[in-house]
Amino acid sequence: MSKTKPSGLAHYEILFVVSNRFTEDEAKTSIAKVEKLITEGEGKITLNEYWGKKRLAYPIKHEAYGYYQLFEFDLERKDLARLDEKLRLDHEILRFIIVTKKLKSDEQLAKEQKIKEKIGKKQAEQEKKSQEEKTKKEAKPKKDAKPKADIESLDEKLEGILNADDLL
């Protein structure tokens, strides 16, 4: 093959929202239609997860709710654009997202791990550096003992605030 486009199967994930204009049964037909779009060619569904009717975080086309459906599937790379276009034109679908799920090879995983370690090392070095500078500064004036305690209690307070944020 002399094509420049990558060929072969790839693993994808799609999440989409069917409009609440429809009843749940109608939404299921919509979902079945999407399933057929995927399986028409070489596509094969490997995961089917129906999330049901969910409240949208913000209204879309005046709808406050939508039916969420998740599929994972294998598809020929060249067929993805066509699927994407068809979904775009489908007015029953409020939103959709297709994400490439990497079936990562060992090689790729090793590469990512290396990058991660590199970043981690750099961060650690920077931290060490700033820590050293800090201790240098602290070592000079000996009367620093009291404010240091203040900083620590402030730190605790801040931690509390951050944790409170987490609950939201």
Added chain:
Amino acid sequence: MNNHHNNNVVKKAKECYFCINNLEPDYKDTKSLRRFINFYQKIIGAGRTGTCVWHQRKLTLAIKRSRKMALLAFTHK
């Protein structure tokens, strides 16, 4: 309060949530993502959450995807 005055002094090295838990940010996992957005639905800086550079980048992408899918809000109403 005047917290932002003390930000650089108080800053404490926290560990990255994703590294510790051996997780990757996922736009579908709103429960985890919510830890990293504030009351106004804005993404909290990596310095405050202790997220590493690698995961902060993945995290912002996940939050944006999540917003697109109406799993998370863009702003506080």
